[in-house]
Amino acid sequence: MEIFNNILCATDGSESGLRAVQAAHKLTQLLGARLTVLHVAPLRIADYMVPHNSMGGEDLFPSQLEERLKEHSTAILESVKATLNDANVEFLQQLGHPGDTICHLAKERGADLVVVGCQGHSALRRLLLGSTSDFVVHNCSATVMVIKD
Secondary structure, eight states: OOOOOEEEEEOOSSHHHHHHHHHHHHHHHHHTOEEEEEEEEOOOGGGGOOOTTTTOSSOOOHHHHHHHHHHHHHHHHHHHHHHHOOTTOEEEEEESOHHHHHHHHHHHTTOSEEEEEEOOOOHHHHHHHOOHHHHHHHHOSSEEEEEEO
């Protein structure tokens, strides 16, 4: 049986993403593993097909978008940090394609387990936009655990 020592958990701040963080945190406590929590702020406009006002609701110029994405990412990670209240957890934020970034960082940081949530999007949305968890499962070099809704 493989023992996991270095766990990377990616969250988008959603309920399923937060459940993934909680599951990964429990695993690290049971196994004595290291945990890194990652939030990737996606740069594709399609990724922001979210309810109005979730990021402030106003129109943003491209020069302001990156700053707003970083602020949003920081808020998500601060919320997770407060929930876990564990000084041994490392928190990272990145801008980019979530699936690619998760897979790249897992390999770069030597993660032997990646934990992600699955939001259960409709088949049409998955077809048009793709699913981050599906991408990670099929492209990550590490073992992947998907926490379903």
